[in-house]
Amino acid sequence: MRALHTAATGMMAQELSVQVISNNIANMRTTGYKRQRAEFQDLLYEHVSRIGTQTSTQGNILPVGIDLGGGVRTVGTPRIMTQGTLLPTGNEFDVAIRGDGLFKILLPDGTFAYTRDGSFQMDAQGRIVTPKGNVVQPGITIPPNSTSITINAQGQVSAQVAGQTTPQVLGQLTLTRFVNKAGLQPIGDNLFVETPASGPPQDGTPNTDGYGDLQQGNLEQANVEAVTEISDLIAAQRAYEMNAKVITASDQMLSATAQMMR
Amino acid sequence: MENAVLVGLSRQIALHRELEVVANNIANLNTTGFKSDGSVFEEFLMPAARASGFQGPDRRLSYVQDRATWHNLNPGTIQQTGNPLDVAIDGDAFLVVQTARGERYTRNGSLQINAQGELVTTAGDRVLGDNGPIQFQATDHSISINADGTITVREGANTTSDSARGKLRLVRFERVQQLQKDGSSMFAAPNGVAPLAAAANVRVLQGSIEQSNVRGVVEMARMIEVTRTYTQIASLLQQANDQRRSAIEKLAEVPA
Numbered sequence: 001m002r003a004l005h006t007a008a009t010g011m012m013a014q015e016l017s018v019q020v021i022s023n024n025i026a027n028m029r030t031t032g033y034k035r036q037r038a039e040f041q042d043l044l045y046e047h048v049s050r051i052g053t054q055t056s057t058q059g060n061i062l063p064v065g066i067d068l069g070g071g072v073r074t075v076g077t078p079r080i081m082t083q084g085t086l087l088p089t090g091n092e093f094d095v096a097i098r099g100d101g102l103f104k105i106l107l108p109d110g111t112f113a114y115t116r117d118g119s120f121q122m123d124a125q126g127r128i129v130t131p132k133g134n135v136v137q138p139g140i141t142i143p144p145n146s147t148s149i150t151i152n153a154q155g156q157v158s159a160q161v162a163g164q165t166t167p168q169v170l171g172q173l174t175l176t177r178f179v180n181k182a183g184l185q186p187i188g189d190n191l192f193v194e195t196p197a198s199g200p201p202q203d204g205t206p207n208t209d210g211y212g213d214l215q216q217g218n219l220e221q222a223n224v225e226a227v228t229e230i231s232d233l234i235a236a237q238r239a240y241e242m243n244a245k246v247i248t249a250s251d252q253m254l255s256a257t258a259q260m261m262r
Numbered sequence: 263m264e265n266a267v268l269v270g271l272s273r274q275i276a277l278h279r280e281l282e283v284v285a286n287n288i289a290n291l292n293t294t295g296f297k298s299d300g301s302v303f304e305e306f307l308m309p310a311a312r313a314s315g316f317q318g319p320d321r322r323l324s325y326v327q328d329r330a331t332w333h334n335l336n337p338g339t340i341q342q343t344g345n346p347l348d349v350a351i352d353g354d355a356f357l358v359v360q361t362a363r364g365e366r367y368t369r370n371g372s373l374q375i376n377a378q379g380e381l382v383t384t385a386g387d388r389v390l391g392d393n394g395p396i397q398f399q400a401t402d403h404s405i406s407i408n409a410d411g412t413i414t415v416r417e418g419a420n421t422t423s424d425s426a427r428g429k430l431r432l433v434r435f436e437r438v439q440q441l442q443k444d445g446s447s448m449f450a451a452p453n454g455v456a457p458l459a460a461a462a463n464v465r466v467l468q469g470s471i472e473q474s475n476v477r478g479v480v481e482m483a484r485m486i487e488v489t490r491t492y493t494q495i496a497s498l499l500q501q502a503n504d505q506r507r508s509a510i511e512k513l514a515e516v517p518a
Contacts, residue, residue, distance in 0.1 A: 001278065001281075002282050002285075003278075003281045003282050003284070003285035004285075006282065006285035006286050006289050007285050007288065007289060009289050010285075010288055010289030010290070010291070013289070013292070014292065017292060037343070037372075039294060039372050039384045040290070040292060040293040040294065040296075041293060041294075041370070041384070041385065041445070041446040041447045042286070042289075042290050042293055042296055042443070042445055042446065042447055043445055044445040045442075045443045045444070045445055047442065048279075049330075050442075051440055051442050051452050052440075052452045052453065052454075062330075063437075063439070063440070064302070064329075064330035064331070064332055064439050064440075065330060065331070065442065066279070066328060066329075066330055066331050067299065067331050067442060067443050068279065068282050068283065068286070068331070069282075069283070069286030069289075069290070069299065069443065069445075070286065071285070071286060071289040071290075072289040072290045072293055075384045075385050075446070076384045076385075078372070078374060078384060080343065080344070080345045082344055082345060082346075099403070100403050177400070179375060179376075179377060179378075179379045179398065179400050180374065180375045180376055180377055180379075182374055182375070183374075183376070183377060196377055197376065197377050198377060199377040199378075199379070199400070202400055202401075209401050209418045210401065210402075210403035210404070210416060210418065235291075235292060236292060238478065239288070239291040239292050239478070242288050242291060242478050242481070242482060243288055243289060243291075245288075245482065245485065246281075246284065246285045246288050246289075246485060249281065249485050249486075249488070249489045250281065250285070252489050252492075252493065253277075253278075253281065253488075253489055253492045253493075256492055256493045256496035256497075257274075257496065259496065259500075260496050260499055260500055260503070
């Protein structure tokens with residue numbers, strides 16, 4: 001009985017949906033997190049009687065056919081890359097991006113990763129790093145004894161170095177854009193890496209060409225909306241239950257068949 | 263005598279098929295742009311077995327057969343997602359998708375941009391505009407899709423004027439029931455059925471998707487109906503079988 005397998009695909013899909021929703025809810029307070037959505041499509045159809053089949057030698061054709069579907073499949077979990085709200089923190093190393101770009105981070109293995117999470121720190125050598133200690137590109141070193149570090153909307157980092165009257169420009173932060181941001185691959189730690197689907201990275205200066213400007217002293221919150229997630233969760237749970245009922249119904253029909261022969 | 267069993271069997275086979283249709287609808291309860299299916303049954307008349315020795319009028323037996331499944335093309339609920347590349351279609355129209363097997367038509371407006379900057383479905387097939395695939399440039403941002411399907415972007419550092427990137431091709435069909443489901447939320451048009459341009463009052467809603475139009479309650483009710491009918495027919499067949507057995511037992515009794 002195919003209905004059993006069809007309902008099973010439905011249950012698997014809803015299970016995956018709940019998994020995606022739970023990850024969204026778990027990351028509700030994660031800086032720079034972008035929510036995901038499970039996207040489904042119907043499976044292949046068996047065309048039991050095909051539309052347009054000739055039914056007589058006079059050329060009569062079937063106006064409608066019998067198409068039996070085989071269930072549902074998950075086609076992807078696209079990431080919704082909308083802007084999150086900015087939360088003022090007052091911390092001078094917290095930077096939020098208002099726009100399209102991502103920060104470029106150097107990983108220990110020499111490759112680059114990209115992030116929207118701008119909660120940076122200063123390490124022992126005075127470099128601007130992520131909380132995990134990976135250097136934000138291009139590496140900017142802040143000299144010792146410098147105070148009031150400012151990062152302006154264009155990404156220019158300057159600081160008041162002891163013994164100088166004017167602030168000293170220390171470097172320029174760059175942002176990176178991708179044609180298809182949703183195609184980036186998440187590797188955890190709020191980081192993404194380039195994939196063939198995302199397209200090659202394009203580095204640029206903040207606040208130009210739509211790269212987005214930088215907001216010092218702010219953090220970008222996750223773009224997860226609790227209400228949406230909870231209503232999606234309810235929908236997924238109910239759909240799961242209904243698929244389970246289909247399995248029960250198929251089982252009842254099979255058992256009725258089995259009991260016909262006493 | 264055996265006809266009761268065969269008539270019942272024809273109904274059971276039809277019910278099996280109907281349950282498969284219901285199961286597929288319920289499995290796609292949360293599939294974007296999915297259109298539910300219904301089943302149509304018809305009476306299939308057979309001349310009675312004339313060779314039997316029964317007296318009485320020459321009755322005709324009516325069997326049942328499932329003649330067709332039909333697409334319920336009612337619109338689904340529009341859900342706001344806020345994603346600029348999600349579109350829902352308000353009105354009788356389909357998006358046109360270019361696949362390896364030819365043009366396909368869909369109501370699933372959960373769109374993406376691929377690495378080449380083309381507008382694609384989640385499965386990666388190109389979505390067609392009035393002049394072929396819709397191509398974005400690497401510096402494009404702030405994508406906006408108007409109610410008539412026109413796609414505009416802000417290009418590079420330009421923050422004041424929009425650049426056009428094409429217009430979504432929207433089509434309708436004179437007889438939508440002729441469309442055939444092709445999986446992946448897409449419909450295929452059979453040979454000789456050509457799409458027509460959609461009516462002018464069809465609107466494209468950016469930042470929303472159309473949910474599945476499957477109504478859980480209706481499908482549950484159909485499913486209960488199917489299982490109950492199936493069980494009833496099973497007991498009817500059981501009775502027919504008992505009747506036959508007792509006939510055999512009675513008739514075969516050899517008088518002492």
